Amino acid sequence: MTAKTTAAQRNRIHRLVEAAATLPDVRTEVEGNHDNNRWWPISIADPRMRMLAAGWSTRVNYRMIGSYADVITKADAAGFEALAAYTDADITELARPIGLPQARIDYLRSLNVLIGQWAKDEIDPATIPQGELIQQIADQVHGASYKVAQCAVLYSRGYHCGIIPVDSGMVTKLAPALGFTLPYGPIAHERLRHTLESAVTHDADAYREMTVRHRHKVTIPDDATPTWWVHLVLIYFKRLYLNKPPTHLCTRRPLCTKVIRCSHTAAEGSGL
Numbered sequence: 001m002t003a004k005t006t007a008a009q010r011n012r013i014h015r016l017v018e019a020a021a022t023l024p025d026v027r028t029e030v031e032g033n034h035d036n037n038r039w040w041p042i043s044i045a046d047p048r049m050r051m052l053a054a055g056w057s058t059r060v061n062y063r064m065i066g067s068y069a070d071v072i073t074k075a076d077a078a079g080f081e082a083l084a085a086y087t088d089a090d091i092t093e094l095a096r097p098i099g100l101p102q103a104r105i106d107y108l109r110s111l112n113v114l115i116g117q118w119a120k121d122e123i124d125p126a127t128i129p130q131g132e133l134i135q136q137i138a139d140q141v142h143g144a145s146y147k148v149a150q151c152a153v154l155y156s157r158g159y160h161c162g163i164i165p166v167d168s169g170m171v172t173k174l175a176p177a178l179g180f181t182l183p184y185g186p187i188a189h190e191r192l193r194h195t196l197e198s199a200v201t202h203d204a205d206a207y208r209e210m211t212v213r214h215r216h217k218v219t220i221p222d223d224a225t226p227t228w229w230v231h232l233v234l235i236y237f238k239r240l241y242l243n244k245p246p247t248h249l250c251t252r253r254p255l256c257t258k259v260i261r262c263s264h265t266a267a268e269g270s271g272l
Contacts, residue, residue: 005198031218055148064097196230
């Protein structure tokens with residue numbers, strides 16, 4: 001699947017990222033997670049363990065991040081091969097702090113089968129095109145679907161590989177804010193991913209300049225498109241402003257280009 005974005009779509013994405021990047025609370029979260037993400041830390045070196053960590057981060061909220069980090073640290077210390085040899089009881093005990101033990105077991109077991117098939121076929125997963133790899137994980141790893149598969153591929157290949165993962169909130173909250181209509185079902189995650197990635201790639205220099213202009217303290221490799229930065233800006237804007245919209249968020253998006261603190265919100269807040 002490829003997405004050809006229109007100038008209007010690219011402008012809407014650019015305006016929303018611009019507005020979100022100016023918000024102090026969004027900037028704080030982006031800076032705290034860009035160079036070393038709290039959910040997917042650079043201290044994990046094994047790409048297989050990175051795929052596992054991305055999958056096990058599902059259904060874990062901010063109140064659980066300490067417990068999640070402890071679970072992933074223990075899993076990484078054991079090593080992927082040893083972890084894959086654990087009994088179901090061992091995995092259940094390890095994953096107990098983050099809940100859903102059977103889902104964690106099923107994800108690990110099916111991921112290990114897929115990794116084993118790559119080894120049998122003498123295929124290095126690092127050579128598989130990103131879209132194809134996302135599709136394989138979505139199809140063959142239990143509980144992955146597109147939204148988890150995107151995260152697994154991004155984390156296994158590094159923050160700056162060009163993938164913008166799309167979670168459910170981005171489909172249900174961010175896309176409407178942008179005025180985008182998506183297909184029903186899991187494929188919506190892929191459609192929005194392609195649209196966002198295409199827009200950022202098209203205007204890569206403008207987004208890189210935006211990080212400087214808004215003084216975001218982040219490190220983006222010279223040869224990388226700032227997709228990871230845009231992902232974090234959008235995901236934290238969604239979590240902080242769209243999940244529970246505050247009164248200063250304009251309800252007339254995307255027709256209103258200011259997004260926040262515009263004349264509409266003042267009128268609506270006054271009861272006019």
